[in-house]
Amino acid sequence: MRPSVDQLQEHLKSIEPARLRLHLTRLSIVRNQLLNPRAIGRVKRYVEETFDRAGLAVRTEPFWWWGSGWRRHHNLIATIPAGGLDDERIIIGAHYDSVPFSPGADDNASGVAVLLETARVCAALARWPRRRIDFIAFGMEEEGCVGSRRHADRLARLGAPVTAMVSLECVGYTDQRPRSQRIPPGVPVHVPDRGTFLGVIGNGPARPVTALLARAIQLASPQLETVTLVVDDGGLSLPATRLSDHAPFWDRGYPALMLTDTAFLRNPHYHQSHDLPDTLDLEFMARVARSVAALTLMLADGDELADSDGSHRG
Numbered sequence: 001m002r003p004s005v006d007q008l009q010e011h012l013k014s015i016e017p018a019r020l021r022l023h024l025t026r027l028s029i030v031r032n033q034l035l036n037p038r039a040i041g042r043v044k045r046y047v048e049e050t051f052d053r054a055g056l057a058v059r060t061e062p063f064w065w066w067g068s069g070w071r072r073h074h075n076l077i078a079t080i081p082a083g084g085l086d087d088e089r090i091i092i093g094a095h096y097d098s099v100p101f102s103p104g105a106d107d108n109a110s111g112v113a114v115l116l117e118t119a120r121v122c123a124a125l126a127r128w129p130r131r132r133i134d135f136i137a138f139g140m141e142e143e144g145c146v147g148s149r150r151h152a153d154r155l156a157r158l159g160a161p162v163t164a165m166v167s168l169e170c171v172g173y174t175d176q177r178p179r180s181q182r183i184p185p186g187v188p189v190h191v192p193d194r195g196t197f198l199g200v201i202g203n204g205p206a207r208p209v210t211a212l213l214a215r216a217i218q219l220a221s222p223q224l225e226t227v228t229l230v231v232d233d234g235g236l237s238l239p240a241t242r243l244s245d246h247a248p249f250w251d252r253g254y255p256a257l258m259l260t261d262t263a264f265l266r267n268p269h270y271h272q273s274h275d276l277p278d279t280l281d282l283e284f285m286a287r288v289a290r291s292v293a294a295l296t297l298m299l300a301d302g303d304e305l306a307d308s309d310g311s312h313r314g
Contacts, residue, residue: 001126002301011125012220012290016116017282018179020289023050024112024277028105031098033140034067037223040139043096044076047137050116051078063150065140068210075147076137080300083128090159090299091134092118092246092292094150094168095141105277110172112137114289121293122300126304131163131301138245148245156252158160163297164209167257169244171288172280173267182265184240187231192244195207195266197225198288200260201241204232205255213257216294221287240265259288283301 003011007041025045031039051058064070076096082088094111098104103151119135126133140146148167155162183191193218198234202210210228234250235241239257242250249256261267261284269275 003297007125007293008219008297009275011013011110011121013294015121015262015286015289015293017286019117019275020113023116024105024109024157024280027096027109027112028103028277030101030103031096032100032142033071033097033249035100036141037172038098044074044137047076047096047116051119051135054078054120055224056080056119056123060161063139063147065143065146066249067143068082073139073147075139075151078135080122080126080129082130083130084130088130088163089132089134090163090296091136091139091165091249091262092166092168092296093136094148095138095245097139097142099142099271101273102147102271105269105275105280106170106173107263107270107275108168108170109143110170110261110285111168111275114168114171114285114292117289118188118293118296122296125297126300129297130302133296133300140226145172145245149248150194150252152248155254162249162254164206164293165246165249165254166209166260166292167244167246167256168288168292169246169258170263170270171259171261172282172285173261173269174281174284175266176246180266181262184265185239186238187229189227195225195262196284198284199262200226200228201258201260202228202230203234203250203256204230205253206230206257209257209295212298212302213291213295216298217291219292222295224284224287224291237302238292253263259292
């Protein structure tokens, strides 16, 4: 059953900077799966416990990867089951690892914090939605999107339909100064020179999802500025658009978006030891989280994508 607009907006108000700061404090530790397995374990437990407190069923999806010897790693999946089109699913994801020696507040504790708040609000409002919702904390993104690639490959083998995948990748840093935003050559849309917007990067099949996101933002956080780019070649002509967990879903033809503050194109702390929570814009993060929660509920219970064949089989 879809919540009313009043119910939705009331719950969205609970996504506050203080809640995001709490998540960031627990998540922003050096957590590289090859060099800091204990730290990864602490972060995994926090994610699992937070999903559990929201009343969500959580499971681990193991996968093996050859790094310094074969090791088992995990994606963490919290699910709101469907009551209708139970073969169709929405995936909201963020990677929980960091590069060596960086606490990774923006990359990507910010994405995981938004994921956790989105899951909390959706768990409170979604009751047997028409489409299943999977909230996924992906492992091993920093080693080449290993966890998300394993998951996308598994879905494709099963022929599982995906209505939309949204990757939350560095969603916490802003800079009001002129010329604070770098712009890669060849970007075919206007990009402001101040780093205050959210980048929305999608593939061709995700065009209906980008349109629905615009509606969600107007409902949830109309102050959130966005720049939208749709790439029809899987990002091959703009490699910077492929640098997160959406790329394996693009490669399988699934509709997928990356939401990002543009990372190294704006944030001087990216992949550094000073990528810390105090460098982030928590109000910006809250606006992103409110918008993602609204989008998720629209996708899960709405029929807005029916005419656009929003579901896709890999």
